Amino acid sequence: MSTPIVVIFGRPNVGKSTLFNRLTGNRSAVIDAMPGVTRDRHYGSALIQDKAWTVIDTGGFTQSTQDPLQALLNAQVEIALKEADLILWVLDAQTGSLAEETIFAQKLRQYPQPKLLCINKAEGIAADVACSDFACLGFQDLCAISTLHHENLDTLKSYINTFYPTQNSLSETELITDTIQLAIIGRPNVGKSTLTNALLKEERMLVSDIAGTTRDSIRVPLLYKQQSYTLIDTAGIRRKANVPKRQLEGYTVIHALRSIESVHVVLMLIDATEGITDQDCQLMRYVVEAGRGLVIGLNKSDILSDTQTYTLERSIDDRLKFVHYCDHHLCSAQAHQGLNRLMRSVKTAYLSTQKRPSTSELTQCLTQAQIDHPPPMIKGRRIKLRFAHLSSGTPHYIVIHGKQTQSLPKSYHRYLENVFRKRFKLKGIPVRLSFRADSNPYIDNTSLK
Incomplete structure (x- = not known):
């Protein structure tokens, strides 16, 4: 399945790279541009609420044509825009809409892809107020966030997935x-x-x-x-x-x-x-x-x-x-x-x-792994991993549910990866693990009162 591409666009210093890191889970950029423009574009993979995206972080786009390096950077940004399935336009709630961005809006309308305006740095500002400052740009999809303070990012991720293509080049x-x-x-x-x-x-x-x-x-x-x-x-x-x-x-x-x-x-x-x-x-x-x-x-x-x-x-x-x-x-x-x-x-x-271990097979393997090498004790209680299953749509992304999973050391992550790889003879492919902590019913009940 060909992963759709989301391109992060905007002028300099509006928080594009921070948003890139939030979406990709703080992964380092895996591919840079060619020598001479290595700081301009970064690529990463993001699993956004179980949907896989390729995220491209572009350099700051400006009107300046005097600086040859800026002209080259602008050209690289336009290359990315042409390949996008979704354009995330990052704007600064602290400065409000600038005259330059009205020109950017006209340019973006040349591209048929959907656009989602991310009003960043909106901490302390009501979402409707932050978005209203940019209504003049003429786009209907806006979302106020703060990448620095992790505010409203889940809402943004859900919004992004509403644009997920129903069909890709290879099903x-x-x-x-x-x-x-x-x-x-x-x-x-x-x-x-x-x-x-x-x-x-x-x-x-x-x-x-x-x-x-x-x-x-x-x-x-x-x-x-x-x-x-x-x-x-x-x-x-x-x-x-x-x-x-x-x-x-x-x-x-x-x-x-x-x-x-x-x-x-x-x-x-x-x-x-x-x-x-x-x-x-x-x-x-x-x-x-x-x-x-x-x-x-x-x-x-x-x-x-x-x-x-x-x-x-x-x-x-x-x-x-x-x-x-x-x-x-x-x-x-x-x-x-x-x-x-x-x-x-x-x-x-x-x-x-092509191997797709079932939930029961993965859970049996997980149980035996804990018998052979139990997880560590945390505050006098042993971490308990209950069951495992494959994440839908992502090859060999194994989701493990249990208690206190956030305290599981990286060494135990590697141990489980090796156990799964050996048990199911997974040669030449990455095996990635995601841990989900069970909710505490006492905390949940208290929060409902």
């Missing part, structure tokens, strides 16, 4: 088929198209030594070892005549994100000669947040020296701890080496994505 029914949807991602010039050609055994994709070679993202059918695949090369999109070269990066990033959201498994290709970079890790973190299967290919390993191979293996142990559950393989797309190992791991990860 959940379509995704669960015998054909494995596989995206090949990676930084420019790591060999994505060469790998696609090697798997297809034909020169189907444009291959160039120039980093950032642009072309349409293409879905290609493949039959490999009696298994049907659809390959998606995410190297980029064809540059339109009216798209400046430096803007193309924004389209490429968002296009790749959509591809990740619409597949079963992602094959992350890394240039072994350059080692594992920060950008490689950022891309993989997004795959993890999206809940997709992941296999890592260390390409061009055939030209490594023994010393380089040793250094690479040491860096794998250090840098890839957060994806310890994924297979990684040395390979060479150019020399057709290691491809069978890669594709075996892809199929293993796919089979894991």
Whole structure:
């Protein structure tokens, strides 16, 4: 299921990044813009009341055209707006509506997507009063909040979900088929198209030594070892005549994100000669947040020296701890080496994505885990975990209900994750846990009096 995109828009210093953190659960941005504009756009995954969204935090939009950097930033914001399913326009209740924002309102009307106005910094101000200051902008959907004080955020989240698309580009029914949807991602010039050609055994994709070679993202059918695949090369999109070269990066990033959201498994290709970079890790973190299967290919390993191979293996142990559950393989797309190992791991990860343990199976596993290794005591009482189930619509997001779950240490979280992974043979996919504390009936009864 392709996750819809919500874009956070607004002028500088209105609280966009704080809202981003509130929606994504204070996750760090998993993918930055390309070098030179790394502070301008951040991407994150958000589970908003059991509905999955991709959230994009954009740079501050202004009218200034004198500053070339600001002009570039504005262009990047417009790229994000075009890809949005919902636009969150953040405004400042403390300053009220500014003349500049009337011009922004005219610009936003050019985009057909729904808009929700978030009147931020509304602490101490009645919601209707805060919203009335911005009625002149001509939009009917407004919500007064305070990101700093966590005020009215649940109302905002419910409001956001009223815009959740009823259909996406790839439905959940379509995704669960015998054909494995596989995206090949990676930084420019790591060999994505060469790998696609090697798997297809034909020169189907444009291959160039120039980093950032642009072309349409293409879905290609493949039959490999009696298994049907659809390959998606995410190297980029064809540059339109009216798209400046430096803007193309924004389209490429968002296009790749959509591809990740619409597949079963992602094959992350890394240039072994350059080692594992920060950008490689950022891309993989997004795959993890999206809940997709992941296999890592260390390409061009055939030209490594023994010393380089040793250094690479040491860096794998250090840098890839957060994806310890994924297979990684040395390979060479150019020399057709290691491809069978890669594709075996892809199929293993796919089979894991198709497993749907029942509530009874998960609860039995949870009960046995507590017998084998009981949770700690808190104030003389042992934490009790009662039952577990899968969250609807989010792959392998296990919700665990119990008492005092907020006091459960992170080490026990990791223990349970490993237990579930081992019990259900979940290889190559992230297993995420969410804990729900049972309500206290005495507190609840008191509050009703």
